[in-house]
Amino acid sequence: MSAFAKLHPTVSLLYFASVMSVAMFVTNPVIGLISLFGSVLFCLLLTVRGKKIKEALFYIAVMVLVTVTNPLFSHNGVTPLFFINGNPVTAEAILYGADIALMIVSVMVWCKCFTAVMTSDKLQYLLGRIVPQISLILSMALRFVPMLRRQANKLTRTQKAMGMYSSDSYAERIRSSVSSISVLIGWSLENAVETGKAMRARGYGLKKRTHYSDYRFVTQDAVILIICAVLWGTVLFGMSRGVLDFSYYPQISAIPSEGLSVICYLAYGCISLLPFVLETEEIIRWKYYRSKI
C-alpha cells in the first residue's frame, strides 16, 4: 500500500476535493500543466507495472481528440489559420481545445488515483460518519449482490444440466428465465429471513449502535490535513481575487504572473506533488533504514 493510501480517509477525501476542484474550475494553462504533472506522477506510483504504456496511449489519444474537436465546432478567435468548408479554424480555438484536453485528462487521472486510494471500505466509513445506518445497509448490499449473482449463475447451470434451458424454442427459453427470476426472488427472501435472525441473535436493534472502524486519526493526518487546508485556502483566495483568470476568446490573454498568482501556482504545485513527496519520503526512509541493518 502506498504511503498516501495509509492516511485517514477524511484527509484523503479533503485532498482529492482540493486538488480536483481547482483543476476543474480554473481555466489557466499553468494550473492545468501542474495538475497533469502531479496526477500523472501520483498515478505512476499507484498503478502496477506493465499497464502503463497502454494507458498513456489512451490518455494521449483523448487529448488529441479533444484538441482537434474544439476548433471544428468553435470558430471564435481572431487568428484564423485556415478554412474548412468556409469556416475558419483559429489558433485560439485550438489552444482552448488543448487546455480543455489538459483539464479533462488530468481530472481523469486524478479520478483513477481516487478509486485506487478510496476503497469501498473508506467510502463506507466516511458515509457512516454522516449517516450510520447507510453504512450498514451499504455493507449488507455489497455482501448480498455478489451472492445473488453467484446464486443466479448456479441456478442457470443446475437447470440447464437437467435439460431445462436447452430447449430450441425461444418462447420456452424466455419462459424458463422468467421462472428462474421468481425462484431467485424466493431464495433471496428465504435468505433475508435467516440473515435477519442471525442479526437479532447478535443483538441487532437492542441499543444504539456504535460504529467501529480500523481507522485512527494520528498526528501525521492532522499535519497533512492542515497543510492541505492552508494551501487550498490560498488558491481559493487567489481565485476569488481573479488573479488566476485567463481567457482564450477573442484573443489569448497574457498568463497572469503577478505576486499573488505566483504564490497560487506554488501553492497548487505543492498540493499536486504532496502524494509524490510522501511516497518518496517513505522510499528514502526505507532505504536509509535498510542501510543501517
Added chain:
Amino acid sequence: MEILQIKDLSFKYPEAEKKALDCVNLSVRKGDFVLLCGESGCGKTTLLRLLKKEIAPFGEKTGEIIYNSVFEESDKNETSHTGFVGQNPDEQIVTDKVWHELSFGLENMGVEKSRIRSRVGEMASFFGIHNWYHSNTDELSGGQKQLLNLASVMVMNPDILLLDEPTSQLDPIAASDFIATLHKLNRETGLTVILVEHRLEEVFPVADKVITMHDGRILFFDEPKKVCKLMKGGPLEAGLPSAVRIFNALCEEGECPLTVRDGRNFIENYADKASACSIGKHTLKGEKAIEVKNLWFRYEKNLPDVITDLDFGVTEGEIVSILGGNGSGKTTMLNLLAGLDKPYKGKIKLFGKNINNYKGASLYRRNIALLAQNPKLVFQKDRVDDDFSAALKTMEIPVSEHKDLIEKTVRRFGVEQLLHRHPYDLSGGEQQKCALCKLLLTEPKILLLDEPTKGFDAQSKQTLAKMLTELKADGKTIVIVTHDVEFAAQISDRCALFFDGKIISDGTPNSFFSGNTFYTTAASRISRGVFKDTVLCEEVIRCCKGENV
C-alpha cells in the same frame, strides 16, 4: 454448578396437532460439552432455538428455562450470554468484510471503539483469522465462513454456545477442524457447548454428555460411553461411530470404544478369526457409458488448468464414486461430463458418441442429467407436483400422461406425501429425494450426482443408498462426486481418487480404501492389520463372527 436448567418444557407450533417438545427436563453443568442428537424432526432444533430468546420460534410454550449466570461486566446482557451458530454459513454472514462481521455484534451492544478493537483482535488471532482479516466475506471457503460465524459470536463472550448442525455444509476436513476448534474452546476457556450434530464419528469422543431425542422427548441423557450401549438397535444406530457399531454388534458387556484407536485395541481380540474371512467384489465388464480421453480444461485463459490430461471410463450400469480434496477439480469434471463447460483439449464420448455431436437439447433428453450440490436450485415452482409437470413439459411429453408418470416415480421412492408441499419447506433429505425424482422423470441413462449426501443424517443416507442401488438395478450408470468416504464405500462398484486435475488411483472399494491410510473409512482404519481389505462396519462384524462376506 448448573448453568442451564429446563423444567417441564413443552412446545407446540401454531396449527400443529402434535407437540414439538413434550415435557423436556434437562440440566446442563457449566463447562460441559453436550451433544444433542436425534433423527430429523425429533425437535432438537426447536429445543436449541428455544434456548435463545431472540430466535425462538413462535408457538405455545409451557415450562421454564432458567439460566444461572451473573452479568458481572457492564457490556454483558442476556443477548450476549448465549451465542448461536446455525447450519448454513452463508445465511449468517451480514456484512461484506471479515473485520466488519467480527465487530458487528459488539457494535450492536454499543461497545466503544477501543474495546471492540481489542476484542476483535484477540478473537481473530485465536481463530487464525488474521490472515484473511481484510478479505471480503464473499471470497471465503465454506469452512472459513463457518469459522467466521463462530468467531463473531465468540467476540461477544457468551457463557453458552448453541450450535445447530454447524458442519453439515462443510467438507469432512473443514468439519473436523471446526469440531476441533469447538473442543479447544470448551477445554481452554470452560465454555459450555450444546451442539446438535449428526456427524457423530468425531463428536462422540469429545463430548461430555450426550442427549438423544425422539418425538419431542428426551430418551437418554448420559455420558457417551453409556449412551452408546443404550442406542443399540435404535433408529440412530447407523450414525454412531464405527467403533461403537462394531462393539455393539459383538458384545453386551464391557467398556465401549469410541475412537479408532480404542476400536483397534478392541478388535485385536478377534484376530484369530482373520483367516476365515475373504472379501469378494469384482469390477464390472461391459460397454463403456462414458469415455474420457486426454481432457484438459481451465476456466479462463490466464488461470491455471483445473483438469490436466484426464483419462477415465465408466462402464454401463456401474456406480462410480470420485473422492478427493476441495478444489481438486471433481465438480469441474462433472460439469464437463454434463456438457456445461467445454474442454479445450481432449474428447468426451457418451455411449461411443462424441459429446459435441449431441445437438441442441438432445444431450439432456434421456441421456445424461446432473444433480447439483444444492437441491434447492432444482425447483422452479411453488409446489413439488407442479414442478414435476414442468419438467415433463420440457421433455415434450403430453400433459395427459403426466399424472401417471409422476405417480409411478413418486411411489417408487416414497415421496407421495410431499407432492403438495412447497419445495423450500422440505428438509434437506426430502429436498434431495424430490430433486432426484425430478431428475429421473427426464429418464437419463447416466446420472451425475454432486455431493448427494451433504447435510444428511445417517437415516437419509441409507434411504438414498437404497434408491441408488435400485436405479443401478434398472441399468442406470451413476457417477458420484463425494467427500463422504463411508457412503462411497457402501454404494460404489468402483472408487477413484481425484488429485491435481486427474484421477490417480481407482479400484473396487475394498482394494481402494484398504490401500489408503487417511482417505478411508473408520472401519478400515480399525480393522487394518487384523482383517484383510475390510472397509465397512458390516464386513468387520461378519469377519469377527467368522462368517464370509
